[in-house]
Amino acid sequence: MESTVKSDTLVVKNPQEIILARQKVREYARLLGFNLVDQTKLITATSELARNMVEYGGGGIVVIELIYVREHRGLRVTFEDQGPGIADLEMAMQDGFTTGNGLGHGLPGAKRLVNEFEIDSKIGVGTRVSLVRWV
Amino acid sequence: MEMAKANTIRLMSEKMDELLQHWIELHLTNLSLRKDMIGNENLYRQSKDFIEAFVQAADGADLEDINRVEWTSVRKILAEISTNRSRQGYSPSETASYVFTLKEALFRLLQKEYGLQPDILIQETLTISKILDKLGLYTFETYSKAREEVIYRQQQEMLELSTPVIRLWDGILALPLIGTLDSGRTQVVMENLLRGILSTNSDVAILDISGVPTVDTLVAQHIIKTVSAARLMGAECIISGIRPEIAQTIVQLGVDLSMVKTRATLAGALKLALDMRKLTIVQIGKA
Numbered sequence: 355m356e357s358t359v360k361s362d363t364l365v366v367k368n369p370q371e372i373i374l375a376r377q378k379v380r381e382y383a384r385l386l387g388f389n390l391v392d393q394t395k396l397i398t399a400t401s402e403l404a405r406n407m408v409e410y411g412g413g414g415i416v417v418i419e420l421i422y423v424r425e426h427r428g429l430r431v432t433f434e435d436q437g438p439g440i441a442d443l444e445m446a447m448q449d450g451f452t453t454g455n456g457l458g459h460g461l462p463g464a465k466r467l468v469n470e471f472e473i474d475s476k477i478g479v480g481t482r483v484s485l486v487r488w489v
Numbered sequence: 490m491e492m493a494k495a496n497t498i499r500l501m502s503e504k505m506d507e508l509l510q511h512w513i514e515l516h517l518t519n520l521s522l523r524k525d526m527i528g529n530e531n532l533y534r535q536s537k538d539f540i541e542a543f544v545q546a547a548d549g550a551d552l553e554d555i556n557r558v559e560w561t562s563v564r565k566i567l568a569e570i571s572t573n574r575s576r577q578g579y580s581p582s583e584t585a586s587y588v589f590t591l592k593e594a595l596f597r598l599l600q601k602e603y604g605l606q607p608d609i610l611i612q613e614t615l616t617i618s619k620i621l622d623k624l625g626l627y628t629f630e631t632y633s634k635a636r637e638e639v640i641y642r643q644q645q646e647m648l649e650l651s652t653p654v655i656r657l658w659d660g661i662l663a664l665p666l667i668g669t670l671d672s673g674r675t676q677v678v679m680e681n682l683l684r685g686i687l688s689t690n691s692d693v694a695i696l697d698i699s700g701v702p703t704v705d706t707l708v709a710q711h712i713i714k715t716v717s718a719a720r721l722m723g724a725e726c727i728i729s730g731i732r733p734e735i736a737q738t739i740v741q742l743g744v745d746l747s748m749v750k751t752r753a754t755l756a757g758a759l760k761l762a763l764d765m766r767k768l769t770i771v772q773i774g775k776a
Contacts, residue, residue: 369671376703394703394734398742401705449743457706463742 360385360420367413372404375416382418382429386489396429396487399464403433403483406460410453411437411481421486428469428488436480443475495548497613500602501595502544509536512594519586539566539591552620555627564627571628575635584632588625592618652678654685661762662691663755667700675711679718686724693762694719697755699730709744716749725750725765729758 362382364375379400383393400416407414414435421430440446447465452458461483465471470486501508513536542562549559567588574584595617603610652674655663662685664678682694696715701708716726729752731739739746752758763769 373669391734391737394738395741397703398705398738401703401707402742405705405707457710457744459706459743463706463744466741466743467738 356421356423358419358421362418364416364418365413366404366407366416368408369405371413372401372408375404375418376401378416378418379429379431382420386420386427386429388429388487388489392487395467396431399467399485400431402460402464403431403485406483407433407435407437407481409456411435414480426488428486430484430486432482432484434480434482439477439479439481440473440475441477443473447473496602497599497617498544498547500598501540501547504598505537505540508594508598509533509540511597512536512540512591515590515593516587519590520583535566535570539563539570542566547620552616555620555623563624567624567628568631571631572635575632576639581629581632585625585629588621588628592621595621648674648677652681654681656685656689656691657695657759658763658766658768660689660691660693660766661759662686662689662694663697663759664694665697665700665755669703670698670701670708670711672707672711675715679715682715682719683722686719686722692724693727693765694724695727695729695755695758695762697730697758698728698735699732699755701730704735704739706742706744709739709742709746713746713749727752727758727761729753729755 360382362378364371364378366372366375376397379397380393383396388396404416407416412435414433414437417430417432417434419430419432421428445451447462448458449462450458452460461473464483464485468485468487470484472484473481474483475481513532516532516536546560546563551557554560555564570587571584574587596614599610599613599617603613651667652664655665657663662682664682664685666674666678668674670678678696682696685691686694696712698704698712712728716728719726727750728746731751731753750761752761
């Protein structure tokens with residue numbers, strides 16, 4: 355079954371800490387031997403989701419894990435905040451939709467950049483997004 | 490106990506010279522490598538001021554709360570010392586050891602005085618220890634605050650240094666962007682660009698993002714805004730330095746940069762800029 359080989363947890367509450375999260379993901383992605391394109395995709399997806407967390411969720415934690423499932427190796431990044439939650443997930447996952455003043459590509463774009471993408475949100479409780487990219 | 494406290498304070502002013510000398514000796518042993526950085530005379534004067542202020546404060550106020558107004562002058566002297574030391578490159582422990590070595594010197598004094606009265610000795614040691622620990626921590630806090638100020642100032646300096654506007658040719662500007670393009674940076678870039686367009690009367694500007702590590706939707710949005718603002722002033726922007734992995738990522742993200750002229754390299758962008766200004770570079774003779 356799945357096993358976590360190495361992991362790190364970061365608190366991300368401001369734009370400076372988004373940069374630190376990106377750097378950590380880069381470190382893990384290099385360690386796993388991802389090529390430059392895949393590294394960039396992972397880092398960019400991390401940047402989007404971490405920024406959403408800071409902008410809309412009041413900050414939260416980012417967990418970066420090196421995982422093994424049978425013979426597959428991958429990188430999982432989980433974003434968890436205790437913000438207001440997302441009212442309409444279906445809308446939020448559509449391109450061009452934003453409640454702020456961004457471009458509205460953050461969530462759907464991040465989903466396209468990875469292999470697995472899960473999002474779970476409860477009003478008043480918080481939001482949790484988890485993504486995986488396999489080597 | 491109050492009696493003893495008054496006694497200790499009296500002891501401190503009576504034996505001031507002995508205390509001072511011992512304290513400075515201890516402190517200098519701790520700073521053995523740094524004698525050059527702080528003049529002995531200066532240190533002596535500073536330390537004398539500190540003990541005098543301490544005696545005065547301790548005489549009037551309780552020894553529990555150093556935030557009280559009676560301790561203002563003590564805090565002021567300490568803040569000055571730690572701020573200076575932080576700027577001079579002393580380490581945090583070297584800075585905090587200033588207060589902690591006073592503790593050692595004082596204990597020796599107390600031991601001489603109360604050596605035959607262990608109860609009072611313990612009580613006094615504890616009281617003095619508590620207050621000096623608090624002052625030591627205060628030194629440490631001021632030290633980090635001064636460091637943070639230095640970092641902040643450097644950040645601001647970097648912000649200005651890192652966004653130069655270069656005139657490549659008549660009417661052609663270049664802005665090499667290096668580092669993370671956050672909202673603050675973008676604001677500086679945009680202002681410098683727009684001012685540069687006006688002052689050099691340029692109508693083409695090249696923004697080179699070779700040195701921008703991550704291009705996400707926020708960075709893309711900042712680029713689009715900058716390009717739009719330049720366009721309002723009658724200048725066309727070219728974005729160069731789009732690396733292969735960035736190109737693929739932008740497409741998958743779903744960001745549409747088709748309204749912006751882009752090139753892979755700065756050389757490509759310069760060629761396009763020259764074309765736009767109806768200029769050409771020709772080779773004369775053999776190289």
